[in-house]
Amino acid sequence: MKLFNWPNIRLVLMFSLVVFLFSFTSNRNSQRKVAKSTVIFVGNIDPFINQETVNKLLIENNQDPQSIGKDKLDLNKLEKSLNGHEMIEKSDVFVSIDGILKAVVKQKTPIARVFNNGHSFYIDYEGNTMPLSDNFTARVPLVSGEINKKNKEDLADLFRIIYDDAFLKKNIIGAQIMPNGSLLMFNRNFNYQIDFGRIMNLEHKFKNYKAFFQKAVLDSSLYKYKIIDLRFSQQVVCTK
Template sequence: MKIFNWNNVRLVLMFGLVVFLFSFTSKKNTKRKLTKTDVVFVGESSLFLKTEAVNKLLIENKESVSTIRKDRLDLNKLEQVLNAQEMIEKADVYVSIDGVLKAVVKQKTPIARVFNDEGSFYIDSEGNKMPLSPNFTARVPLVSGEINKKNNKNLFKLFKIIYDDAFLRKNIIGIQIMPNGSLLMQNRNYNYQIDFGGLINIEQKFKNYKAFFQKVSLDSSLYKYKKIDLRFTEQVVCTK
């Protein structure tokens, strides 16, 4: 005859109690209302989008976040809403244990600003259009002229090279796309114009320009030039 084991009974009862309490707590927690929202921007320190605008998207235009129950939140939908915003590159949304609706937002990064018949807009680091912001103006090259399917890919490559290079990013402030497809550039501190030519041998042309600038800037003769010609990949031709 087996002896009844009270230890096993206690273990079963304790396990059942834990499951019940966990289920009860989880159910009660999901019915709780949110306490607040918290928006965290990562990446670029300059805010093209205000926190208030993100909050408005998060609470779907409701008057107060405290009216929203946790179990009625669709986090995937909220992420889709934020990611559809034209200044946001990526957003992650979640709810903390204490009822805070949090959004971690990465803004798009503008690398050039275009002026053409369509108006004015940024080109971001992925090659897409990005609207201007009333909150902040990015210091990127101002681009004028026609951007089309034929030159779009190479122009984006050019913008990206300039943005990723500390010297070029500081030096090149304007790019004019001529009707024949060649480029004229303006620099920040000197009066000369840069004749870049067509969108070929981009890396080599910039390499030549940087080498020329480093050499000539030592004797302050840069102020004497009116044009720096980079069309020839083997040399830099200067006009006074």
């Protein structure tokens, strides 16, 4: 059997051509300049941070990314710069085949706004603090009182439940953290206050409240009450 017959030679030549074209194209592509940059917001699209701010964060070493070759871009460094911003939860930075620098940005999601000792900030969905935005104000429950290491995680759990529940999200507009650690909540359409008690048994207390509300709203008795007490596990106690 002849090793150097024409079919084998043609196969080797074709393979060599493919390797050459791939190497040439890859080298040429890596040397191309970034054509432009674009920002894509995903998840929560409320404009807490705008595209201009993200573009500024994409500047590397005080140099516009559009003046840098694709092979010179440090994408990990750009992602780290974006992820370090107080409004951004996560980002993904990459360069497309056509030379566009793309930043896919997921903003933090505020679930409560805290007023404490003259300062105001958000608690985000992950339970971390988030500064207020000059661009947008979130419609979330307003919270007064002291948040500390002891109650921060429990409060985040509570406001996550409110945020994820359509009824509670619409109904609960605020809460006051009492000196003993209990909660007093406020609703949107009625004058009563909700004595929630300690931040425990969250699901059960909210289940009791929703069941009570659905029953009481039918006979308009909600207008008569001043306090809805959820501290007891087996009943809802109402005070006129």
